Amino acid sequence: MTDQAAAVLAPPPAAPRLPDTPCPLSEANAARGRVQSLRRLSVLVPLYNERWTIGPMLQRLLCAPVSLELEVIVVDDGSTDGGADVVAAIAEGDPRVRLIRSPQNQGKGAAVRRAIAEMTGDVAVVQDADLEYDPHELPRLLRPILAGHADAVFGSRFAGGERRALLFWHSLGNRVLTTAANMLCDLNLTDMETCYKAVRADILRELRLTSDGFDLEPELTCRLAQWGARIYETPVSYRGRVAADGKKTSLMDGLRALWRLAACRFWDTKFTDHTGMYVLRSCDRAKRYNRWLMRQAAPFMGQRLLEAGAGIGNLSQMLTARERLVLVDHDPLYVEMLRDRFAGRGNVAVLQTDLTEPGFDAQWQSEALDTILCSNVLEHLEPHEQVLEGYCRALRPGGHAIIIVPAEPGLYSPADEALGHYRRYTPEGLERVMRQAGFITVHTRQVCKLGAAAWRVNGLLGRKNLTPRQMLWFDRMWPVMRAADPLLPWRGMSLICVGRKPS
Incomplete structure (x- = not known):
C-alpha cells in the first residue's frame, strides 16, 4: 500500500467535526425507521x-x-x-x-x-x-x-x-x-x-x-x-x-x-430467490478482493464521500472513518438494512434514491461531496449518461467520481443477463461517457484477467448464478489472480475509472 493510500484509509487523528445532518443526531442514532x-x-x-x-x-x-x-x-x-x-x-x-x-x-x-x-x-x-x-x-x-x-x-x-x-x-x-x-x-x-x-x-x-x-x-x-x-x-x-x-x-x-x-x-x-440479496451476500465473501479494491480507490477519496448503490454495505463498512459518509440505494430493503447496520454513527446518513429519476442529485447538493463511489452499479442503469451527469453536478469542483464496472462486451453472458446488466464496458467507451458527463478522466485500470477466463467458461456453460462458494474461492485465489494480471495477454473482467470534476 502506498503512503498516500494508507493516509486516506487511516482514521483521522482527531475526532472529526460532525457535519450538518438532514435530521437531528438523536434521529440518526435511532434504531430503525421502519419500526412505526x-x-x-x-x-x-x-x-x-x-x-x-x-x-x-x-x-x-x-x-x-x-x-x-x-x-x-x-x-x-x-x-x-x-x-x-x-x-x-x-x-x-x-x-x-x-x-x-x-x-x-x-x-x-x-x-x-x-x-x-x-x-x-x-x-x-x-x-x-x-x-x-x-x-x-x-x-x-x-x-x-x-x-x-x-x-x-x-x-x-x-x-x-x-x-x-x-x-x-x-x-x-x-x-x-x-x-x-x-x-x-x-x-x-x-x-x-x-x-x-x-x-x-x-x-x-x-x-x-x-x-x-x-x-x-x-x-x-x-x-x-x-x-x-x-x-x-x-x-x-x-x-x-x-x-x-x-x-x-x-x-x-x-x-x-x-x-x-x-x-x-x-x-x-x-x-x-431475491437475486440482488443473494448476489450481495455472495460478494461479501470476497473480503480480500474488496479490501484490495478500496486500496486502489483510496488515493482519490476525500473526507465527504457518497456511495451510490451501497447495497447491504459490503464496501461501506470500510469507509466509516470519513468525516461524512452518505449511503444511497433505491431498494427499501437495502436502505433499512443500511440504517440498521450503521445506526449510532453520527457521520453516516442513509438515503433512498432512484438514480434513474431526473434530478436525483438534488437531495445531495447540501452535502458538499468531494467523492462519489459507484461500484458495480452503472451497468444496471439504462440511462448511464444521465446518472454520470448527476454525479458531476453533485460533486464540488475538484471532486472525484470512482466508477467500477464489469469490462469487455465480449464477455456478456447469461449470468450478466440474470444479474440485470445492460452492458459491459470497454475502457475507451467508459472514458468517453465520463467526458460527456463533464469529467476529466484521471485514472483507468482494467483488472482480473484470470477472472475473465473463468467468466467466459461460465458463459459457455450457460451458468447464471453467482454463489457464495464461487465468491469464496475467488477471494482465496485473488492473490494468485492479481499476480497473474501482468503476465497474461488478454484483458481483465473489471474496470476502474476515476473522473475529476474540473475546478
Whole structure:
C-alpha cells in the first residue's frame, strides 16, 4: 500500500467535526425507521389432529396482550379428528382467525410455508396447535423486533424460563442439533429447535424454504443466518409433552434435521430467490478482493464521500472513518438494512434514491461531496449518461467520481443477463461517457484477467448464478489472480475509472 493510500484509509487523528445532518443526531442514532410501520402480527398455526387443544389454544391466543393488530392463520394439514371444524366454528365468530384446509397430510413445514404465502402481517410467529408454548408470552418475543434491534427472535426454553423437566434423550438431542446449527451457521443459540420463532415478515417472505416436515426449524435458522438477519433470543416458558400426550417428533426427525443443516450449509446454499440479496451476500465473501479494491480507490477519496448503490454495505463498512459518509440505494430493503447496520454513527446518513429519476442529485447538493463511489452499479442503469451527469453536478469542483464496472462486451453472458446488466464496458467507451458527463478522466485500470477466463467458461456453460462458494474461492485465489494480471495477454473482467470534476 502506498503512503498516500494508507493516509486516506487511516482514521483521522482527531475526532472529526460532525457535519450538518438532514435530521437531528438523536434521529440518526435511532434504531430503525421502519419500526412505526410494524402494525400487524400474523400468527401461523400448523394443525394436525389436535382437536382437544386447538380450541383452548386459540382462545388464549385471541386474548393475548399483543399491541399489534392480530391475524391468525390456521392451516389444517389433513386432520382426521375434527380439529378443523373446531377452528371453523371459532373463525365464524372472530374475523381475526382464518382457516385454510389441506386435503392431505404433508407435514408441519408444508403447513407453515402455506401460511407464510397467505399472511398479510408485518411480523410473523409460529404457534403450535397445542399449549406447549403460552401465547401470553408473545409480547416478550416481539419486544426486540418492535424496538428495532432484531429481525428474528427465538423463544428459548433453556435460557432461564419456567419449563417442565424434559426427557433426557429429547433434551440431549436438542443440544446436539443446536450445537450443530451454531457450528454450521456461526451462531450462539441455546435452543434452535424452539417452535417460537418471530420473524419480520418482509424477510420471511424472501427466504427460500422447502422443508415439508419438522426439519423446517433448522432450515429456517440456517436461512436467517445466511440472510444476515439479527437474531435475538428471549426466555419462554415451556410445558412439554411426551408421546402419550400427542408429541409427534421422533429420532428420525432429529436425523432429518441434521441432514437439512448440512444441506443448507454445504450444497443447497441458495437461501433466497431475491437475486440482488443473494448476489450481495455472495460478494461479501470476497473480503480480500474488496479490501484490495478500496486500496486502489483510496488515493482519490476525500473526507465527504457518497456511495451510490451501497447495497447491504459490503464496501461501506470500510469507509466509516470519513468525516461524512452518505449511503444511497433505491431498494427499501437495502436502505433499512443500511440504517440498521450503521445506526449510532453520527457521520453516516442513509438515503433512498432512484438514480434513474431526473434530478436525483438534488437531495445531495447540501452535502458538499468531494467523492462519489459507484461500484458495480452503472451497468444496471439504462440511462448511464444521465446518472454520470448527476454525479458531476453533485460533486464540488475538484471532486472525484470512482466508477467500477464489469469490462469487455465480449464477455456478456447469461449470468450478466440474470444479474440485470445492460452492458459491459470497454475502457475507451467508459472514458468517453465520463467526458460527456463533464469529467476529466484521471485514472483507468482494467483488472482480473484470470477472472475473465473463468467468466467466459461460465458463459459457455450457460451458468447464471453467482454463489457464495464461487465468491469464496475467488477471494482465496485473488492473490494468485492479481499476480497473474501482468503476465497474461488478454484483458481483465473489471474496470476502474476515476473522473475529476474540473475546478
